Amino acid sequence: MHPFTYTRASDVPEAIAAGRRGGRYIAGGTTLVDLMREGVERPETVVDISGLPLRDVVATERGGLRIGALVTMAEAAAHPKVRALFPVVSEALELSASAQLRNMASIGGNIMQRTRCPYFRDPTAACNKRDPGAGCAARGGFNRGHAILGASDSCVATHCSDVAVAFAALEATVRLLGPDGRRQVPIAEFLLRPKTSPDREHDIGDGELITAIELPALPRPLQSGYLKVRDRQSYEFALTSAAVALHVHGGVIRTAKVAAGGVGTVPWKLPAVEEHLVGERPSQSLWATAAAKSADGASPLQHNRFKVELLKRTVERQLRIVGGTE
Numbered sequence: 001m002h003p004f005t006y007t008r009a010s011d012v013p014e015a016i017a018a019g020r021r022g023g024r025y026i027a028g029g030t031t032l033v034d035l036m037r038e039g040v041e042r043p044e045t046v047v048d049i050s051g052l053p054l055r056d057v058v059a060t061e062r063g064g065l066r067i068g069a070l071v072t073m074a075e076a077a078a079h080p081k082v083r084a085l086f087p088v089v090s091e092a093l094e095l096s097a098s099a100q101l102r103n104m105a106s107i108g109g110n111i112m113q114r115t116r117c118p119y120f121r122d123p124t125a126a127c128n129k130r131d132p133g134a135g136c137a138a139r140g141g142f143n144r145g146h147a148i149l150g151a152s153d154s155c156v157a158t159h160c161s162d163v164a165v166a167f168a169a170l171e172a173t174v175r176l177l178g179p180d181g182r183r184q185v186p187i188a189e190f191l192l193r194p195k196t197s198p199d200r201e202h203d204i205g206d207g208e209l210i211t212a213i214e215l216p217a218l219p220r221p222l223q224s225g226y227l228k229v230r231d232r233q234s235y236e237f238a239l240t241s242a243a244v245a246l247h248v249h250g251g252v253i254r255t256a257k258v259a260a261g262g263v264g265t266v267p268w269k270l271p272a273v274e275e276h277l278v279g280e281r282p283s284q285s286l287w288a289t290a291a292a293k294s295a296d297g298a299s300p301l302q303h304n305r306f307k308v309e310l311l312k313r314t315v316e317r318q319l320r321i322v323g324g325t326e
């Protein structure tokens, strides 16, 4: 492993100052330590932020929920407010990683985690994300797990967080604190598509720290849930997934929030599906016609064409489950 300096921040200003000097933040360490061992990440300074007071889950004045960035995945999944208000978040977390990792990994770190593209993690392979300008070994290589939506000539890697898919569906915002003060960024803008710079993955500056994820107030009652399709039933990343939240009043869908995972270079919001649902009455045929729009714009690679149909079926199945017709 590349030699590095370890420091532990005792408060938020100290962490921001260290981050501004180029330090890399570490909390649970479940992504960064792996990548440092593999020689993919080589930070000069690692700043331990695990002791900072960012561990609360609180109801917001507006009726939403704010989850502190250092709340662990396990704590968030089990939290009574999260389970009651946003089961889609709990389910996405519980279907992620292993119990051991969920006990270590933080919510902020989870959305910052880096891709599982095997070429990214192989320092001998060409990878624009690891080494800008080097090329993309996945485009001509084995790309069964890669993206069918949001890819560029530079990179076709998927975003691998499950809970970020739930956050995207719900239109969560990322709260940041940095040298220039506070910012709130919609998660759809915080997670960047690769375009020509796949090495730049987040709208975050030097010294900026994620302090919390804020889930918005949504009309109640709200039914929600997360479905993940993968090669094995545990400790595996999604081939496809669907996060769905529906508010039905008077027999009519008034609000629909839908996003897909495992298919996009970022968690993939599905506005065409949402628009198709709102104002309609739940039915088997409605779920099917809405889900048919979920792969609009897909651009599959040599080995992942199956994801186009699998995505439609995943979304349809989850609409049926959440909509109460299964």
Ligand code: SF4
Pocket (backbone or CB within 6 Å): 115, 117, 118, 119, 120, 126, 127, 128, 129, 130, 135, 136, 137, 138, 139, 154, 155, 156, 157, 198
């Ligand atoms: Fe690297 Fe992205 Fe290509 Fe994977 S898909 S090899 S992460 S550039």
